[in-house]
Amino acid sequence: MPKLLFQGHGSLRLTSNDGRVIFVDPYKGKGYDAPADLILITHQHGDHNKIKRCAKKPDCRIITNEEALAGGRHNSFDVDGILIQAVEAGNKNHDPKKCVGYIITIDGVKVYASGDTSKTKQMESFASLALDCALFPCDGLFNMGPKEAAECARIIGAKRNILIHAKPGESIRKKAEKWDAPNKLVMEPGEEIELQAHGA
Numbered sequence: 001m002p003k004l005l006f007q008g009h010g011s012l013r014l015t016s017n018d019g020r021v022i023f024v025d026p027y028k029g030k031g032y033d034a035p036a037d038l039i040l041i042t043h044q045h046g047d048h049n050k051i052k053r054c055a056k057k058p059d060c061r062i063i064t065n066e067e068a069l070a071g072g073r074h075n076s077f078d079v080d081g082i083l084i085q086a087v088e089a090g091n092k093n094h095d096p097k098k099c100v101g102y103i104i105t106i107d108g109v110k111v112y113a114s115g116d117t118s119k120t121k122q123m124e125s126f127a128s129l130a131l132d133c134a135l136f137p138c139d140g141l142f143n144m145g146p147k148e149a150a151e152c153a154r155i156i157g158a159k160r161n162i163l164i165h166a167k168p169g170e171s172i173r174k175k176a177e178k179w180d181a182p183n184k185l186v187m188e189p190g191e192e193i194e195l196q197a198h199g200a
Helices: 121-129 146-156 172-177
Strands: 003-008 011-015 021-024 036-040 056-063 076-079 082-088 100-106 109-113 133-137 160-164 191-194
Touching (some): 036 082, 056 076, 146 160
Parallel strands (some): 133 160
Antiparallel strands (some): 011 021, 082 100, 100 109
16 A cells, blocks of 8 residues: 655655655655655745755656646646646635645545645535545644634545644644544654555
8 A cells, every 4th residue: 555654744755555755845854765756846835845855766757836837727647657636725825826736646545735725616526536635734824724624624525634734833733633624634743654545
């Protein structure tokens, strides 16, 4: 099964069954020594785009918000069988024309990495995708807070919902333990889990 490492803040590392490595919004935590096959950047704020932190394979593919939004639309990518779909992200602090989330399909598992966002209209269509894992920011300062994130989790209906991106210095565990969302999974920075597809 593929694995997800929550590195901290909004930073994630996915590892496929055959050892390919994907970093999403590198910035915080450890685990950047695994050479990347793919790096995804949701937007260009300094706490989401530290590409230089990542070890990289010679043919590492980097997809930023600019490629994801090229042509004024949310684009899709097939990187050697890993499917990437850019989706809406944004709020009063994050311009939807410069920010995206990603739905990543790896070894049949669908992961929604929301990026920095509040509730979007497109989330209403995600339930039909049968997402296996969804990750939501919760700082309530630059993004939605836990209450709105729980509403999004109910709308999307993922198999697992994970809270990330708390305020600096705030315990994500304490916040997640009180989070009123269905199918929630409390993760600490530095914790890694195996991901299962719906029905597995």
